[in-house]
Amino acid sequence: MAGELRADCIADSAGGLTFDLTAPQDADTTWSAALVLRLRGDExxxxxxxxxxxxxxxxRLRAVLPSTVALAEGRWHAYADLGDGREPRRLLPGVNDLRPLVGRRPLAGIGRLGVRIPYATRFGNLALRSWLRGPHAEAGDILVAPEGLTVSGxxxxxxxxxxxxxEARARRTPAADGAPGGAGPATVTVPLTVEGRDFTFTLPYEELAARWAGGDEPxxxxxxxxxxxxxxxxxRLLDDLPDKKRAVSxxxxxxxxxxxxxxxxxxxxYDNDLxxxxAGPARPAAG
Incomplete structure (x- = not known):
């Protein structure tokens, strides 16, 4: 479609992103031209x-988002302001090279971990999913077995x-457990096996089932x-999948x-948290 602006995205191993655009033929860009990122839901x-x-x-035009520039956690829409006095225009996704994000292994002592993954919205526009966490526990191998869940990270x-x-914490309110008003949510804890910064734990399923309060409980x-x-x-943030809820099962x-x-x-x-x-057995209808 005429007038479309597409951005190719290239990731680096530090978590930075480079955006390359093809300038419109009639564009007269100025020193004030910018790629604009706006946090969704906030004006x-x-x-x-x-x-x-x-x-x-x-x-061609280029903008760089270094890994040292912090983005608040959330979803950022991408625009191009060509400095021509017009409103910034939504960008469409081009060709992505996100291979450096797969298996990325930052320094363990990093204070805050920043992750940015470009993706296409449901309307076909370019956006970034950003996380900014410190400390951060990165999930690695996950083993599903009848006796429980083993997570390494x-x-x-x-x-x-x-x-x-x-700790596994029930998302229901303490009142659903019959707990006093000041009590926290139902929690099941298990020890870690640790080697340096790497950890492993196994969470028995039977303990979660024993605390079931009804319905499908997260x-x-x-x-x-x-x-x-x-x-x-x-x-699980250190890869190229912005929405694992849909992509990983x-x-x-x-x-x-x-x-x-x-x-x-x-x-x-939805936030790539584990x-x-x-899901408990169906309860018989009353009466």
Missing amino acids: GAADEVRLPLGPNGSG RLYGAAPAAGARA WDLWLRPAEGARPVRIA YPALPVPAAAGEFTVGPYYT AIRV
């Missing part, structure tokens, strides 16, 4: 990032110490690096329990 000027957009060969921005453990997975430390969400297995047979299995949330869904 504030503080949630807009402008990257200089300059010539890069005949008829790596901790960034913190070192496991005494009292380190994994349990979020966290890692507490040490006794008294702030818990860290376990997620694991089997849900039957788990026998006193209340009947449950179905339990892991999944990734969770477990516990």
Whole structure:
């Protein structure tokens, strides 16, 4: 379609992105031309990032988002402001080379981990999914077995110490457990096996089934690096998949329990966080 602006995206191993555009034939770009990123759902000027957009060969324009530029966690829409006095124009996705993001292994002691993955929205426009976390627990290999879920991963921005453990937290409110108003959500904890910054744990399914309160229950997975430390969400961010909930699936297995047979299995949330869904037996209708 005439007038379309497409951006090719190239990733580097540090997490930076380069955007290459073909300039429209009638474009007269100026020094103020910029690639504009706007955080979805927020109109504030503080949630807009402008990257200089300059010539890069005949008829081509380039903007660079270095890994050192922090983007708030969320979804950012991409626009081109050619400095011609018009409103910035939405960009369409071009050809992506995101191979350096696959198997990316940042320094374990990094304070905050920034991840940006370009993708096409449901309307076909270019956007970035951004995460900014510190510390961060990166999920690696996941083994689904009848007795439970085994997760291996790596901790960034913190070192496991005494009292380190994994926690599964029910997403339901404490009131659903019959707990006092000040109590936290139902939680199942298991110890970590640690080697340096790498960790492994196995979460028994039967413990989750024993705490079932009805329906399909999601349990979020966290890692507490040490006794008294702030818990860290376990997620899979270091690859080129912006939406694992749609792209990655694991089997849900039957788990026998006193209340009947449950179905339990892991999944990734909308934010690529790791969770477990516990589906209990159907309860007979009243009366």
